[in-house]
Amino acid sequence: MSDRRNQQNQLVHRVLNASTDRRTLLQGTAVAAMGLAAHTSVSRASAAQDSAGGTLVVAFDADPEILDPHQTTALIAGRAIALTNENLVSRDFDGSIQPGLAASWEISDDGMTYTFTLLEGVKFHSGKDFTSADVKYTFERWKGNESSPTAYTIEPVDSIEAPDPQTVVFQLSEPYNIFLDQLAGAWSVILNQDAVDEAGDQYGVSVVDGTGPFKFASWNRNQNLVFERNDEYTWGAPIFENPGPAHLAGVEIRIIPEDATRIAEFQAGNVHIVQNVPAPDVARLTDGDGVTIIQYDQLQTTYMGMNMAKTPTDDVNVRQAVNYAINKEEIVEGAYFGLGTPARTHLHPDTPGYWEGAAEIAPTFDPDKAKSFLEEAGWVEGDDGIREKDGQQLILPFWVVNDSETVLQAQIIEQQLSKVGIKVETVQYEESAWFEAARSGEQVAFTIGVFYENADNLYFYFHSKQMPAPNRFSYNVPEVDAWLEESRSNPDQEAVQEAYDNIQRRLIEDAPNAPLIHALGTLGKADSVEGVEVHASRWLYRMQDISLTNS
Amino acid sequence: MTNYISRRLLILPVVLLGVSMLVFLVIHLVPGNPAQVIAGADAPPETVAAIERDLGLDKSLPEQYIRYLGRVVQGDLGTSLRSKRPVIDEVMTALPKTIQLALAAAVITPLVAIPLGVAAAAKRGTSIDTGLMMVSMLGITVPVFAVGLGLMWVFGYKLGWLPISGSGGPIWTLDGFRSMVLPALTLAVGSVATMARLTRSTMLEVLGNEFVRVARAKGLRELPVLLKHALPNALLPIVTVLGMQFAYLLSGAVVTETIFAIPGVGRLAVYAIQARDFPVVQGAVLIISLLFVLVNLLVDLLYAVIDPRIRYD
Numbered sequence: 001m002s003d004r005r006n007q008q009n010q011l012v013h014r015v016l017n018a019s020t021d022r023r024t025l026l027q028g029t030a031v032a033a034m035g036l037a038a039h040t041s042v043s044r045a046s047a048a049q050d051s052a053g054g055t056l057v058v059a060f061d062a063d064p065e066i067l068d069p070h071q072t073t074a075l076i077a078g079r080a081i082a083l084t085n086e087n088l089v090s091r092d093f094d095g096s097i098q099p100g101l102a103a104s105w106e107i108s109d110d111g112m113t114y115t116f117t118l119l120e121g122v123k124f125h126s127g128k129d130f131t132s133a134d135v136k137y138t139f140e141r142w143k144g145n146e147s148s149p150t151a152y153t154i155e156p157v158d159s160i161e162a163p164d165p166q167t168v169v170f171q172l173s174e175p176y177n178i179f180l181d182q183l184a185g186a187w188s189v190i191l192n193q194d195a196v197d198e199a200g201d202q203y204g205v206s207v208v209d210g211t212g213p214f215k216f217a218s219w220n221r222n223q224n225l226v227f228e229r230n231d232e233y234t235w236g237a238p239i240f241e242n243p244g245p246a247h248l249a250g251v252e253i254r255i256i257p258e259d260a261t262r263i264a265e266f267q268a269g270n271v272h273i274v275q276n277v278p279a280p281d282v283a284r285l286t287d288g289d290g291v292t293i294i295q296y297d298q299l300q301t302t303y304m305g306m307n308m309a310k311t312p313t314d315d316v317n318v319r320q321a322v323n324y325a326i327n328k329e330e331i332v333e334g335a336y337f338g339l340g341t342p343a344r345t346h347l348h349p350d351t352p353g354y355w356e357g358a359a360e361i362a363p364t365f366d367p368d369k370a371k372s373f374l375e376e377a378g379w380v381e382g383d384d385g386i387r388e389k390d391g392q393q394l395i396l397p398f399w400v401v402n403d404s405e406t407v408l409q410a411q412i413i414e415q416q417l418s419k420v421g422i423k424v425e426t427v428q429y430e431e432s433a434w435f436e437a438a439r440s441g442e443q444v445a446f447t448i449g450v451f452y453e454n455a456d457n458l459y460f461y462f463h464s465k466q467m468p469a470p471n472r473f474s475y476n477v478p479e480v481d482a483w484l485e486e487s488r489s490n491p492d493q494e495a496v497q498e499a500y501d502n503i504q505r506r507l508i509e510d511a512p513n514a515p516l517i518h519a520l521g522t523l524g525k526a527d528s529v530e531g532v533e534v535h536a537s538r539w540l541y542r543m544q545d546i547s548l549t550n551s
Numbered sequence: 552m553t554n555y556i557s558r559r560l561l562i563l564p565v566v567l568l569g570v571s572m573l574v575f576l577v578i579h580l581v582p583g584n585p586a587q588v589i590a591g592a593d594a595p596p597e598t599v600a601a602i603e604r605d606l607g608l609d610k611s612l613p614e615q616y617i618r619y620l621g622r623v624v625q626g627d628l629g630t631s632l633r634s635k636r637p638v639i640d641e642v643m644t645a646l647p648k649t650i651q652l653a654l655a656a657a658v659i660t661p662l663v664a665i666p667l668g669v670a671a672a673a674k675r676g677t678s679i680d681t682g683l684m685m686v687s688m689l690g691i692t693v694p695v696f697a698v699g700l701g702l703m704w705v706f707g708y709k710l711g712w713l714p715i716s717g718s719g720g721p722i723w724t725l726d727g728f729r730s731m732v733l734p735a736l737t738l739a740v741g742s743v744a745t746m747a748r749l750t751r752s753t754m755l756e757v758l759g760n761e762f763v764r765v766a767r768a769k770g771l772r773e774l775p776v777l778l779k780h781a782l783p784n785a786l787l788p789i790v791t792v793l794g795m796q797f798a799y800l801l802s803g804a805v806v807t808e809t810i811f812a813i814p815g816v817g818r819l820a821v822y823a824i825q826a827r828d829f830p831v832v833q834g835a836v837l838i839i840s841l842l843f844v845l846v847n848l849l850v851d852l853l854y855a856v857i858d859p860r861i862r863y864d
Contacts, residue, residue, distance in 0.1 A: 062822070063634075063822070072589075072633075073589070147604070149594050152594065205635055221634070223717070255814070256716055256812040257812060258810050258812065260810075261716045261811065261812055264707065264708050265715050267708070268707070268715055430825075431825070432582075432825065433583045436583055436587055448592070468596070469592065470592065470593040
């Protein structure tokens, strides 16, 4: 999927929690050693840095539109909000949950009461003290906004109490194992009650207030957003090296929609950071030129989905045949310029909750096996190479979004499946139209990429109550539903893992989709930028540790 | 004259009504749902439905249109579904950039095109003529995209004379002017080429007239013949095309604005279309149509200035 797609788009469900595998990012070096090295470079940079710090210029390819966390699902909006507003808990660079505005918390035995103890001495940019009242207000505002696109992610929250300024108690209606993950997400940031009340409709439009390391300064629509350092900031989360005011004097986000222009500005040194470097540019820019392209593993899977309620994909043999007939190496090279690894399972192997046994039974490229599945199901070879059964040809309508990678990928799949006698008929959709079409129930085969941070991704895509979307497979297996529910509610982590294992085994057997690729993320940085580490949000997050050298 | 202008202006609301209806129909009939875009692909159906209700999209199309029209008549173009800002603010922030860009290109166009066209006509059949016409053919056929990136690469990136992209403020400031040079040139290339060819052919036509022969016969030198006698008579079709070109420049700036990251109304509209932000699309198209009509009126009035034979009574 192209840049803007990645940002604005479909994959935005808890995308902001999506995880990055630091080990892969650091390319084979031991985690601890590299972590240390990264930190050393930060300290060196900060020592050399005068108090000015400079302004980091970051290029985005679209405008974030609105900075109210309850009214958007745009990834880039979340990235801008992360500079100004903070969460109760933070996701660490390795994906684990660490303190944030909450210094500590307790979870009741039944998993339904979460009690947070808040940091003291935290102030909003406006100067107001941050207290439990703001937390209560923020979540009640979110939950009470029925047209908020993300309010459903905190649906299990029943009530919020603020018994004293430093304590917040969340009462859930049912156990919700991913609650802390949700609290660490981009939309769960804490707002200033007074600022929101006062700004009304203007909150997130012309007014933004938070406790974060940067203050919102100005916004020229479709042109740039400017943030200034919050000099009062001393409460940085422990996941950062630098708890105090940011090294940078400010951050400017420049909106440059065209890939070629963005890269030209980056190469010319006018932009320090670009997200999602186009694949053809990665190879070209890797050596020298004063820039570095960081390639990082992200928990991402692009798959070909199949609707089990439509012919011919209602036949498990057809779905298995598709799985065995696709050569994923070819897709990685041909459509993604090598920026990824072939996917064998729905979850990336580094995902917490991944079933180790999956590697043994997951399909591999084996056209003969694909053919035998089809023979078994009675699909025999027809005159023009397309298999037939009861006078029906084996044709898969394949609905894809019209970005270049996805279209290339579809062409490769078309070719590969034709070799086993399946005719793929690709239909390209403009993105918004795809959204609508792929939840109509009429989709047969389709493709989409998903970002996630943990195995709860399985609940999201395969629970029957998630039909028609994001469960576009019409996957409706009561046993799997039960395991998925257990994974969210059972406080016993071993039982949860067992449920996840069972689900993953069952998914390989039922084959509602064919995993294609785990795509790598890319981020371009000028060599003058130090302290860069890609966060689990696939981004630089709050940028507290980042500094600019004078070069 | 006044009569003519007021007649033309009276038609304006009818034109705008037609435009609004057409745009409304097109954007609502195209597949894709703004509530779905806002909710993201993975939101549950209840969330999508709630957003639809919130935005009034659950009403029937005629009802939505009549409500919309009712507000527009009162001067309210609505609120962007995504940024929650008034559409009029969105459009009015973006419009000056587009107008400046189009005006700059419209100034460059005749300044470059007319001398080229006159020169080609004067040197008809020579290698100068052939060369100029080949270059202008290139100008017409090479996509704006390639021209823009090429200019950017040479003058922005390699030589570093001008900013690569962005908008440095209003065009009358130095930064603003500098940042407008490459986009304006890019936008002008196509219209320069078209107009140079047109100038050449109308000049050739005029040069074949008797009064030109008379002018030459009475011993005038070639330059005064070309500029004083022939050119004024060739101007009418050129002005017509310039008027049309300006309207084209206004609406055709989308690609240029995208390449050079200029936050103009073209980009605003394209984003809005992608996100199915109906009020912004409608507002942007309405205002552009309004400009279109006014520019055309202005061009018609200009005829009377250039050619005294034309009167609007």
